[in-house]
Amino acid sequence: MMKFICVYVVILLASISLCHADGFKIKGKISGGGEGVKVFLTDLSQYRHFYDSTTIKNGEFEFNGKVESPEMRCITIYKNDSQRGEWKSTVKLPIFVDNSSMTLEAPYDSLPTKSSKTVPGCIKITGSPANDLYMKYDKGLEPLSTLNSTLFEKYRVAYYYAKADELGRKNMQPAYDALEELENCKDEIYRYKVKFIQENSDSPVALYVAGTLAITKYGRGEINKVLALLSEPLRNSPKGKALEKRLNSIPVYVGDQYLDIDMLDKEGNTVNLSDVINPGQYTLLEIWASWCGPCRGDIPHLKDAYSAYHAKGFDIVSVSIDANKEQWKKALEQEQMAWLQVCDKGEGFDGFIVKKYGISGVPSSFLIDPQGKIILTNARGGWLDTKLIELFEK
Template sequence: MRRTLYALLATAALCSCAADGSYTLDGTVEGVEGTLYLTDLFTSRIDSARADANGHFRFSGQVSEATPALLRSTDGRFTTRLFLEPGSIELQGKIFEPMGIRLAGTPSNEALGRFRDSITELSHLAFERQDSAFRALERRTIAANRDNMLGVTLLAYNLADELKASEMLEEIGRFPAHMQEQRMLSELKRMALQGLKTEPGQPYTEIVQPAPDGTPLKLSSLIGEPATRYVLVEFWASWCRPCMNEVPYLKAAYERFHPLGLEIYGVSFDREREPWLAAIRDEGLKWPQVSELKHFDNSAARDYAVRSIPSNLLIDTRSGRIVATNLRGERLEKRLEELLGR
């Protein structure tokens, strides 16, 4: 999906480290009234403070390491992201001008301010050029900020799903050793190492989860079918709109290529049984389905380093190896046509 500049900015956050763990956040947001809430996104810890008649507020606290945070008003009319890091953080802005929020006072928030300015400069471009321009900007910004959390956060939030596991490890290796110990980069590295096992050419990993009738269904049981030449493992959920948007492509591919040796093994990240079963029934999904009903706390998500859905991988049953990943939309039928013909 095309990302607007504001949506991209909403996910852009950064942080930095210092010797002392204490911080203060002094802010003035014109038009803000009442209570403001500050949420530490690593720990879900919430603090609150009241804005005075001029929209001024102040928070103080301690962090064990620099952490992403969300600041919002009670009525929801104001929200912005920042990073809590040791030092004095300053915030200025107006309630209905999210692109104009100014952050300063600490290294990472200074960098965020510069990054926001650069994004604003892209607004004069034609809409169809904004996305490619932003991608180039974030690449440059990551390269220039490997010594602080701006680079880490942009890598984690904006590029992680676009890079292969081997490419992610190369990116992580470009950060200084002390930055690689930060929890976000450490988790990215762990997932990338796991993801190496799922790149094309690697052997598949077994999945055993309950089918809709409650009986365990092994992935290997489908791969072992003599008539099956390829198995598409599809990670999805009934609550995931992009996943449901892929259903017509999956159904078309299944109808066309199932007689030629294609099977699909659906792994749902649903939380509740009824919505999962309703989606299978209402959408007419004819291929085998399994789910642990644990959302992203799914064993297959860990084994295959699934960070987002929809996601899939294609397994050659003769070799037991992965031959393609993330075949979305029309690319699915095109790849199957190359492999199965017709």
């Protein structure tokens, strides 16, 4: 009996070794088209990392490799190779890869693209426990993601196409109601993800999900709460440590003090942000550029907010990231904004304020309270309106 058990253990260990030591295999079986089309194994961004490429031959393709630990990757196909990145013709199929043998079965025309909201049910991926768990997570997230998109569109239409009465006054309440629903949905998405992490604390999928949390809204103290949900081995793994480092390195969380920075006024003199933010007032830090259409398009809204609330304790400081200072000055002449205008000492997205505040685009806005704490990081449109109403009208 003991001899039988020993032989069984040896066989079991050998099978585990074969499964994991030799890495992963992804076998694709594509029906209904795609013959000769190139297939790429990328990261989820589809541009930072291209791990491998192959071609569909006789309806099949194959990737082989090895990962140190299970991780998210993506099957990428450019159906229109001359327009790579075009949403409707770029296949984007997330796949959680571990060192196992995986099979993907899919009709070519049903492969999800960047514009797809969901992965069709006819797409079958088998062989990876990590991917099975990820697909379960994604399926549960799907209705919330769909609702989030629906509510954002509802808000967008109500806000930007609000009807005016006979006196020209727009009824913005439907937009604000839609925005409240949208924010509640975002909170529900956050709670769903946190619950998933908690229930799968030792899975690398939970670590991946933790990295997708929109955490800055909830304050810097949320970092340790999220990390504590992960098992100790996962938290102390290289990827767990990398996540901790990334979360802590995000420059701005709600509740943080604003970050001081040197800027230039219209005459080229150095101005500190701390010199122009008045204690006791609410200040909107507006980061923009003269060449940015949405920035210029939002100026009338900022003028309305400034006019309505400046006397009550609301101020704006606009910081341009224009590399061409003359173009910035020309825009100031055209727009005639009544509040303080300064410019970053750097140039464009290589400038100092972009790096200091960790922004990835303009316009970007931060609302600062009388004590110098950032209380809103997406201070635009209805988000700014409802916060100002809360602060000054209730």
